[in-house]
Amino acid sequence: MKSQQPLLSVRELCVDYITESGDVRAVNSVSFDIMPGEVFGLAGESGCGKSTVAFSVARLHKPPAYISGGEILFKGENILHFDDERLRSYRWRQASVVFQSAMNALNPVLRMEEQFCDVLIAHNPGLTRYEAIKRAQELLAIVDIHPSRLKDYPHQFSGGMRQRLVIAIAMALNPELLIMDEPTTALDVVVQREILQKVYALKEKFNFSILFITHDLSLMVEFCDRIGIMYAGELIEVAPSKAILTAPLHPYTRGLGNSFPPLHGPKTVLEGIPGTPLNLLEVPVGCRFQARCAKVHDRCRQEYTALAEIRPGQQAACHLYADGLADDELASEPLIFAQAAGC
Ligand SMILES: Nc1ncnc2c1ncn2[C@@H]1O[C@H](COP(=O)(O)OP(=O)(O)OP(=O)(O)O)[C@@H](O)[C@H]1O
Ligand SMILES: [Mg+2]
Numbered sequence: 204m205k206s207q208q209p210l211l212s213v214r215e216l217c218v219d220y221i222t223e224s225g226d227v228r229a230v231n232s233v234s235f236d237i238m239p240g241e242v243f244g245l246a247g248e249s250g251c252g253k254s255t256v257a258f259s260v261a262r263l264h265k266p267p268a269y270i271s272g273g274e275i276l277f278k279g280e281n282i283l284h285f286d287d288e289r290l291r292s293y294r295w296r297q298a299s300v301v302f303q304s305a306m307n308a309l310n311p312v313l314r315m316e317e318q319f320c321d322v323l324i325a326h327n328p329g330l331t332r333y334e335a336i337k338r339a340q341e342l343l344a345i346v347d348i349h350p351s352r353l354k355d356y357p358h359q360f361s362g363g364m365r366q367r368l369v370i371a372i373a374m375a376l377n378p379e380l381l382i383m384d385e386p387t388t389a390l391d392v393v394v395q396r397e398i399l400q401k402v403y404a405l406k407e408k409f410n411f412s413i414l415f416i417t418h419d420l421s422l423m424v425e426f427c428d429r430i431g432i433m434y435a436g437e438l439i440e441v442a443p444s445k446a447i448l449t450a451p452l453h454p455y456t457r458g459l460g461n462s463f464p465p466l467h468g469p470k471t472v473l474e475g476i477p478g479t480p481l482n483l484l485e486v487p488v489g490c491r492f493q494a495r496c497a498k499v500h501d502r503c504r505q506e507y508t509a510l511a512e513i514r515p516g517q518q519a520a521c522h523l524y525a526d527g528l529a530d531d532e533l534a535s536e537p538l539i540f541a542q543a544a545g546c
Contacts, residue, residue, distance in 0.1 A: 209236035217272035247433035299378035309357040363394040435481040452519035
């Protein structure tokens, strides 16, 4: 899976929203890499900036959002410098998206055949309609839908099937990166898992990379190789997915894990995270998590802290480590959730 060159390299990305109350920095200096064939997850509370990152990576952000700093390198090319033509081929051939609102992404008045042909022919001008339909049939088979259903309209499919149709369209041009933002949130847990297993099997077969966003930490740990945790617009921890549960470094990551009820094992009292998410119009000096952190100390209120490698392959943005203040509990004790999940 790993190779030397990342497929995607997000470097110190900053995204602002222009609002009546002033500019809101929704994403602040976020950096991460996704390797070829890797599944990278982004997790964090609602409003922490996950979708803003995903939209930026697809270059689908629109005003009032604007990218105020940083680079997004796809195979070394900065996508922020792409012109319209280059962007068109980037969006389907290189990076393809399945968003939160994917259920509404299908055109209700067109048969599925038209919707597949539109994408395929627009991006392959030499393709005949017959060839496009053949390819559409193959794509449907990949997501376990009978090719004859190409004649149907979106409303004739169940929610889970519509979601698989959207995934099939997203895969129409064999993208190298699939961006999935809450792709299955509207579906029940069984269908959700089935669809993700299908996507994972496709990833194994075609070796594309995935940027995966979901609120469900257990799904994320199951499907991702590495996970980035965001808090108030910043990436505060990046780790192999199992380490997020068993050996979290940042107090927020620990709190996030402890906010999930275990499925097995004895009943436990959930600790949760005290306080409320930060108002991005009132960002404090120093660490953004300081008001909610049980381990806060003076430096946290004075100095910004960037991501730094604390363990091999595991980065955190927290002063505790540089200051030698991390206790064993924070550095090594497994979470309640992780114990219950048998990690
Ligand atoms: N159009 C907009 N105008 C102003 N602020 C916005 C706009 N869209 C998003 N924001 C702000 O940007 C921040 C990040 O939003 P974003 O949608 O990226 O969060 P998220 O992590 O995807 O949340 P969720 O888990 O609820 O989907 C939030 O504070 C949000 O209020
Ligand atoms: Mg979102």
